[in-house]
Each structure stands twice: as structure tokens, then as C-alpha cells.
Amino acid sequence: MGRLVDTSSRLCLRILALLFWTAAGCLLYAGYYNIKTYKSYQSFFHDRYILIPSGMAVTGTFFLVINGLLGCCISKKGSRCQQGCFMYFVVIVLCLEASAAVLAFLYMDRMDFELKPMLEAFENYDGSKSDVTVNKIQKELRCCGLHNYTDWEATSWYRQNFTIPKTCCNETYTTCYGNTTESKAFYQEGCFDKLHHRLNYFMTWLFWSCIAVLIAQVLAAIGDGLLMTRNPFQDFRILDSATFT
Structure with a gap:
């Protein structure tokens, strides 16, 4: 035994x-x-x-x-x-x-x-060099806005330019310039959701x-x-x- x-x-x-x-x-x-x-x-x-x-x-x-x-x-x-x-x-x-x-x-x-600071970063986006991280995450994670591209319409950036950042444009659409009429050319998933999912x-x-x-x-x-x-x-x-x- x-x-x-x-x-x-x-x-x-x-x-x-x-x-x-x-x-x-x-x-x-x-x-x-x-x-x-x-x-x-x-x-x-x-x-x-x-x-x-x-x-x-x-x-x-x-x-x-x-x-x-x-x-x-x-x-x-x-x-x-x-x-x-x-x-x-x-x-x-x-x-x-x-x-x-x-x-x-x-x-x-x-x-x-x-991830709360992420909400503030998108809301205060003005396209300056200090906002490079916003463009970076949209490009690398292939996302747009916090939950979708319509989130940009509530920002000061959109009210001033009437466009959304070009980093929202899907790479397959070469003629995308950030106009909301080109919604099909934008990444459909939000960056907050994608980063949240990745971390989880x-x-x-x-x-x-x-x-x-x-x-x-x-x-x-x-x-x-x-x-x-x-x-x-x-x-x-x-x-x-x-x-x-």
C-alpha cells in the first residue's frame, strides 16, 4: 500500500x-x-x-x-x-x-x-498632436467612435468641421473623407467596446x-x-x- x-x-x-x-x-x-x-x-x-x-x-x-x-x-x-x-x-x-x-x-x-478617461478623450478631440492616441486606436483596432460612428456627431470636432476623423474610414474605401453620408465606408464597431472586450x-x-x-x-x-x-x-x-x- x-x-x-x-x-x-x-x-x-x-x-x-x-x-x-x-x-x-x-x-x-x-x-x-x-x-x-x-x-x-x-x-x-x-x-x-x-x-x-x-x-x-x-x-x-x-x-x-x-x-x-x-x-x-x-x-x-x-x-x-x-x-x-x-x-x-x-x-x-x-x-x-x-x-x-x-x-x-x-x-x-x-x-x-x-476606461472612463477614454470617453473624455473622444469628447475633447480637436485633431491636434495631443489627440494622436484617438487616431491610433481607431486605425489599429479598426473602430470608429466610442460605440459607433454616430458618437462623433455629438462632439465639438464635428460641430466645427461637419466631418469625422479620417481614421474612421475603412482602408478598403480609398475615397472616404469622413463625411457622414459615407457611413458604409466607416468601421462599424466602437473603440470603447473593442478595447473593453479585448481587456475583458x-x-x-x-x-x-x-x-x-x-x-x-x-x-x-x-x-x-x-x-x-x-x-x-x-x-x-x-x-x-x-x-x-
């Missing part, structure tokens, strides 16, 4: 070690694109604290990779020192990913507030990746704990030996 538990624990750790590396890749993917999106359109965000869950998740991937290596070693014939280090890194990853999951969930719920997508990916990591870490801790009970510390009784009697 003891051998069966030992074998099962080592097999479980080997499988989980591979899952750790897969999970690290998923966390890096979500964290990287969250950070990249923020850096590209940071003027549209309320503050930079939205990067905290991504930073925690990406930091946790470093320890996940180490845990994966230790898990492979332990699954073969790991020492008590390796088992202890493995458990130590499990605790670190649990703290980081649990915090990242909670923060990601909270930011998903308050995404409208985080990566935050959701980040959240569920963290949850998966937490479950895997708990299972790994149980497996490592079973191995540690099968390989307890040796009692050092030098003074009780015959040498000192």
Missing part, C-alpha cells in the same frame, strides 16, 4: 510538472497582452494599477518553471531538500496567483470605470489560468506531502551512539 501511494504521488507530480509549464505559458500570454494593451493606450486608462494582476501572474511564471523542474526531479528520486524547496515555491505561487486572480476578477467588474478577454484568460494553477498547486502540495511522510527526516542521535558511551 505504501509503495502504491509513493508511485502514485510521483506520477502525479510528473504530470503536474508538465502542467506547470503549460500554465506558465498561458499566464505569460495573458499577462503580456494585458501589459502591451495598456502601454499602447495608457492615456485611456484611469490608472496603472490595472497592471498589478498581470505583473503578479507573470512573476509567478518564474516560480512555476522552477517548480516544474523540481517536480520532474522529485518524480524520479528527489531528496528531502528538493521536496522542501518544492513546497516552499508552491506557497509562493499560491500567494501570487491567488492575489492575481482576485484582482483580475475585481478589475473585470470595474472595467467601465478604468485577457483578464478572463488570466483569471481562469490563475484558478487552474491554484488547483494544480494544491494537488502538487498534497503529492509532495505524501512523499515527505514516506521519507521523514532521519533522527540524529550521535551522542547516543556507542562512540560516546
Whole structure:
């Protein structure tokens, strides 16, 4: 029975070690694109604290990779020192990913507030160099206005020029100049909706990746704990030996 538990624990750790590396890749993917999106359109965000869950998740991937290596070693014939280090890194990853999951969930719920500066940027658009980010997001995300091109009609820019920015024009229409009569030539999706959807997508990916990591870490801790009970510390009784009697 003891051998069966030992074998099962080592097999479980080997499988989980591979899952750790897969999970690290998923966390890096979500964290990287969250950070990249923020850096590209940071003027549209309320503050930079939205990067905290991504930073925690990406930091946790470093320890996940180490845990994966230790898990492979332990699954073969790991020492008590390796088992202890493995458990130590499990605790670190649990703290980081649990915090990242909670923060990601909270930011998903308050995404409208985080993107509030974007509403002001579109309302105050005047075509100057300071508005380059508005043109950039419309061109890169292929969107127009906040929710659609009609949002521009309520801005001071439209009241002065009676046109909307040319970055709203779909690239396939070479004769588009921003006149509202050319509505078919505009991108039909709004920039606020697109950016909101993109952030929610990566935050959701980040959240569920963290949850998966937490479950895997708990299972790994149980497996490592079973191995540690099968390989307890040796009692050092030098003074009780015959040498000192």
C-alpha cells in the first residue's frame, strides 16, 4: 500500500510538472497582452494599477518553471531538500496567483470605470498632436467612435468641421473623407467596446489560468506531502551512539 501511494504521488507530480509549464505559458500570454494593451493606450486608462494582476501572474511564471523542474526531479528520486524547496515555491505561487486572480476578477467588474478617461478623450478631440492616441486606436483596432460612428456627431470636432476623423474610414474605401453620408465606408464597431472586450478577454484568460494553477498547486502540495511522510527526516542521535558511551 505504501509503495502504491509513493508511485502514485510521483506520477502525479510528473504530470503536474508538465502542467506547470503549460500554465506558465498561458499566464505569460495573458499577462503580456494585458501589459502591451495598456502601454499602447495608457492615456485611456484611469490608472496603472490595472497592471498589478498581470505583473503578479507573470512573476509567478518564474516560480512555476522552477517548480516544474523540481517536480520532474522529485518524480524520479528527489531528496528531502528538493521536496522542501518544492513546497516552499508552491506557497509562493499560491500567494501570487491567488492575489492575481482576485484582482483580475475585481478589475473585470470595474472595467467601465478604468476606461472612463477614454470617453473624455473622444469628447475633447480637436485633431491636434495631443489627440494622436484617438487616431491610433481607431486605425489599429479598426473602430470608429466610442460605440459607433454616430458618437462623433455629438462632439465639438464635428460641430466645427461637419466631418469625422479620417481614421474612421475603412482602408478598403480609398475615397472616404469622413463625411457622414459615407457611413458604409466607416468601421462599424466602437473603440470603447473593442478595447473593453479585448481587456475583458485577457483578464478572463488570466483569471481562469490563475484558478487552474491554484488547483494544480494544491494537488502538487498534497503529492509532495505524501512523499515527505514516506521519507521523514532521519533522527540524529550521535551522542547516543556507542562512540560516546
